[in-house]
Amino acid sequence: MPDIVLVEDNEMNRDMLARRLVRRGFFVRIAADGGTGIRMVEEALPDLVLMDMTLPDIDGLEVTRKLKANARTRDVPILVLTARAMAEDRERAFAAGADDYDVKPVDIDRLLGKMRALLERKAS
Template identity: 60%
Template sequence: MPKILLVEDNEMNRDMLSRRLTRRGFEVLLAEDGAAGIARARSEAPALVLMDMSLPVLDGWEATRRLKADPATAGIPVIALTAHAMSEDRDRALAAGCDDYDTKPIDLERLLAKMNGLLEGNGA
């Protein structure tokens, strides 16, 4: 059962997505802001991070840059989750170190396909 870290500040989004992923067989860890997400990634070593980009304390852009700069977490794939759907936003997420990008509202099947591709590529 792959361990997924969901970094999301919106309680409704966090609850809905975590329940849906749990039903699909994932163990879901939660963090409510970027700083907590970094700490949780370091302590729990998830197989993949789903990172909201608009977060309090430390936004998803900077949290991702820090995860990718740390040798302990650099290899963990990160999927950016954002309501910003412009091509510049995708480019910005990839430039910050995200391995993929998905828009909100979440299309679960599309997100699962991206997650599974990264997990298989990661050997998880």
């Protein structure tokens, strides 16, 4: 069962996505802000992080930078999720160290495909 950390401040988005992932066999840990997300990833070393870009304390791009700069967490794949669908947002996510990027509202089949690809890449 893949272990996922979902860093999302919007309660409705967080609950909806977590329920959908659990039904598909994922173990989901939830962080509602960037600081909690950093601590949770450092402690759990999950298989994958789903990272919202817009968070209340530390934005998702800065959290991504911090996790990728940390030798303990740098190999944990991070998939950035955002309602920002502009090309420059995608570029900023990858520049921060994201391994992939997807837009909201979430298309669960597309997201699962991206998640599986990152999990397979990490396993190999």
